[in-house]
Amino acid sequence: MAVYVRVTTDKSRVFGREADQEKLLSKLLGDDAYNQNVSIISIVGLGGVGKTTLTQLLYNNENVKAQFELKVWVCVSDEFDVLTISNKIYEVVTGENKNFVNFDQLHLALQEKLSNKRFLLVLDNVWIEDQDKWEVLEKPLKGAPGRLPLALIAIGRVLKGKGSDEYEWDRLLKSEIWSSNDSILLALKLSYYDLPSQLKQLFAYCCLFPKDYEFNKKELVLLWMAEGFLNHPNGNMSMESVGFEYFEELQARSFFQQHSAGHKYMEPKYTMHDLMNDLTISVAGDFFYFLDAKMDVNGRNKAFEKLRHFSYLGRRGAENGKLEELRRSEHLRTLLMVLVRSPYYTLENFLVDIFPQLQFLRVLSLTQDSIRYVPRSIGALKHLRYLNFSGSPIQQVPKEVSELYNLQSLLVSHCRWLTSLPTSFHKLIKLRHLDMTNTPLLKKTPSGMVGLTSLQTLSKVIIERANGFKVSDLNNMSNLQGELFIEGVEEVTDPQQAMDANLEGKKGLVSLDMEWSDVFDESQNSVLEYEVFQMLKPPSKLNRLNISNYGGMKFPSWFVGPSFDKLTLLIIIDCPNLVELSTGVISTLEYLNISFCKKLVSIGENEINAGSSNRKSPLREVRLCGCDSLESYICANTVEKLCIEDFDSMTSVTMSTTLQELPTSLKSLAVHRCKNLKSLFYEQLQSLTSLEEMRIIKCESMDDSFPCGLWL
Template sequence: MGGVGKTTLAQLVYNDDRVKDEFDLKAWACVSDQFDALMVTKTILNQVSPRRYDDDDFNTLQVKLKQNLSNKKFLLVLDDVWNENFEDWDILKRPFLASKPGSKIIVTTRQHSVVQNMTHRPAYDLNVLSGTDALSLLAQHALEAKTFDARPDLRDIGRAVVKRCENLPLAVKALGGLLRTMVSPNEWEDVLNSEIWIAEDKSKILPSLKLSYQYLRPELKRCFAYCALFPKDYEFDKSRLVYLCIVEGFLQVSQREMPTQVGSKYFEELFLRSFFQKSSADASYYVMHDLLNDLAKFVAGDKCLRMDNESQENLPSNISENLRHLSFIRHEYELYQRFNFVKEGRSLRTFLPLPIQNKYPKKFFPQRVLHDILPKLHCLRVLSLNGYFIYELPNSVGDLKHLRYLDLTRTLLKCLPESVTNLINLQVLILRECQRLTKLPASMENLINLFYLDIDSTGKLIEMPQGIAQLKSLQTLPKMIVSKSSGMRLNDLGNLSLLQGQISIEELQNVVDVQEAIDASLTYNPSLKKVRLAWSNEFGDSRNEILELDVFNALKPHYNLESLEIDFYGGSKFSNWIGDLSFRNLKEISLSCCGNCTTLPSLGQLPSLRELSISGMNRVKVIGAEFYGNKGPFLALERLTFEDMLDWEEWLGLTHEVERIVRFPAL
């Protein structure tokens, strides 16, 4: 039975502290009804291996997995298994046989036939909750309490509600999320007496889930229905879904609000109502329960089309005039014929390959689609070509006047056509990991609505157009390259007051006047939580130690900072603000290749510092009292790394050479 709590129970076991110490390795893989031994193997391997594998060769992956599991005791969860083919399971399990005795595999499934193919042991059948437990679960989600003692006027209605839900946990949680927004008994009775409970319906969607959806605000309904584009068990990123909902126009935003903040509130509301849940394999991602995925597909109707691993014979032959959003699972070699029907979708708004995340091998995409089909989709708002072997975009992309979201992650573009700057409605431009990219369009200032520009991991991009400084709506800019000629200057950051999240400021040796650093105004931006300051890795006569220290001093971030990285700094000492006690939120620091510094900064008194990495500090000979500070040193530090310290001779403080022994209590 779906929604009875199989995955939840497996999660409790998987994350239990008593289990952690019993196993050398743990992994979680969602299998789903589309059984793919290669993807399951890759998912497990990427969790148990210290490095990431993007290879699509099944035999290679199995050999690597066997090596990683060899003589190790592991716990593996295979969630939501439907496949009844014994041969598929027999192939998948071969690497597991190399493990240590005591290794365990937990399988969740709705079908007894799956159990019979995988093991001789009997299955553990989960039943629905008892009436008492179901009522307690409803209280937790509706009242944030374990009982109805504080609201006895709602207890009897609550009993009737859980009975309507047939004591099914997923249904009770969903209704609890709905009733949380209602205070009076009359409102609860309206839910209890809704016609949805008794209406005849061939959709087989649980009435409790339909009821939860029915009470959503219209804008939340649109955001949830959009998730029909995601396959079952698909892991999605919160921020990326928020951006998609923004550019599709699903949000109601006042002039005083930022769309990203409103979108985050929408997402949290859907999460609290159990429409989304955190992924078991990776807590930074989210998933939808299968039954809620069915609901999204049902309410989206023919506005959304999701092409999973369809065969050539099952490709759509025509297109509904209501179709607005298209998603499809990437193939290694895409064929023009697969997208031929899209030409008829003149009202199509979304062209979205899946997975959205940029952690999969590149695929081949037909140029004919770029030149013949996409230019005809004049209503397109979302265009993603993420992860494809694409060397250039046609100029016609500039004719897609309604385009608001352009994702070119990991493509092979060296530059974008200048026509991209005609896209005045563009809000999101993603060029992450475009490792051949050498320049951005000159007239970037035309993109007046752009709030998200991701150029992270673009190593060949050596200059940024000065026009970026005029994009007053920009909130995300993970990298900024300081120019000493016609490009963007350091002081231009002062114009981008809405920047948030993280930023890497690179090529700081190009700053010629400390006033540029002062005008960058990092101190006045409380929303930048992660900052990297980087100079050139070439130390020559052109480097000015005194100026670099002055620039360093002037680039003091706001006290909200959580992560700091300093690379290739050429001054002889560090700025005093690094160890300032006011940085109470600073959790991570990395100091790398600061080759002229002979001492380390005073970091021991930072109260929240958990990770500290120091490398390539070739002139440091002694680490002593100056490193620890005056307060109890390194009280929160959990991870300390020293690397490539060629002249390091003494480490004082581990014995009695300084005032007291340094204990590193949390290391």
């Protein structure tokens, strides 16, 4: 995306647009525009009909200049990235390039700069109709959504669902909410009452989470599933698919808002407006209770006896005494410890006593610092379907967990001290999700996994010989989805076992990591590793591929052709024998990282960099590091961020001319410790019109060759 501070068009060369210009001027300068907080005008048409030219005429009109204190023109690229666009708006408004990474901070900063100002913002070359993204972008321009805008949005979504039914519209017009003292909350209740019955309980369930909580969509769906909320008349849909569909419906009705996408390759987070959170509490009734440090439990004896769903937000051990009231809740189904940050006051002693009383518990979440070890009395929870220890300092999951034969989800992600799981996993025949992400000390996959054919999440497997987990044990797990990390690929000694794994048949996988041993000695067989890798062909819809410590001299043949039409991220690290990387036409690749491949001499420049000759490459970010034999690199014109580090042999870096497109998109350039690099975009510097940041460190051979006046 580029930003133009000055926009010019020769008015004498524009014909036949006078009527259009007058109509648009009346909209820009008329009373309707003055009476609205934010007025939006869309100019729509086919490419090349003159939309930008017409807008430039308006932008430079003297009457427009006189009416607006501030004018901003932003040209949007093919990808509508809200954070990037908002950062560019801030940069043009303030003249400061701060590159905010947090949406909330950026929006507050923009609101402060635009407050009480009449401004004109032009977004040029926009090709998107995603309503959610537009709402996020508009938020700082018209102020954070308050009570009234949220209520209007909610009612608007209700009316949209009514279509043209005059009776329903009239019924809403005569509703009692318009005469209530708190019509805002009642208006939101109207949107709740309009929900299908199956969505009402899903929304009410969210009262168990504090205000400003960042929801992970999958986490919430797994909770709903464990509670039995995801029954669906269409038996062909999985419970998870039903849950995702329900979540998207709630989001479309403004019950959830996308908070931020974080890194573009991470799952987005969602929040709930404070008033929506109040509404969840209002409609949840006596069966739900959220307890934090500020609440008083006195006088709630009867309520605790009726309680079915309970969550606790605590930060100090002195508050743990309030949990004693749970002894009255014999029919409790949900126990969530939310954001517990008390490493010196954990709950093991309390849990040891109370577990035998919680015979009906379905959901148990003991994350972060709530526990240091898992009490063995957990085996009494025979109805448990969801068990979450994520982020806790536990070192092992006891064997009693393998007796929980109704368990659907076991989550131990980010348990950095975890070393072992129960060995008798074959008993968990209903297990659908086993998340072991970021468990570096866990070096053994439980035996008996081969029979768990319902598994959809299996984030990590460790391949062993003898009686350990074999890669062929993945054969029957055809329902795997999301991420899979295969550690210890060097233990696969027979390519047939790799073929039997049938990775290609696991259509739901979107991210695949394969890691060989980082011990490079005489025992390494590069030919065998190639043959095994050849048989581990991923599904064609893979989005991310990460290869580490592979010992072969080349990549498999399936990597050459146009096998993957969804691959956006490729990471290749520590492949000591890799000589040439030929990727075929990966026309979707956005991020490329190749590091410490010491023998690599060639990257298929016309393939990985430029895509096909008649199609613009989406490649945006490239990182090359420590590939000592690579002497040159030709960078695609579309790359926005290029980092080259620790090269002894590289002598030149140039821009691709395959697409004949100048100027380039490069914004950030970093070249570090390339002692023999002499040519850096030589004779192409005039094309680097988008460059914002350039760092060249310890590149001694460039001292005399870099153009005069640009070397610092």
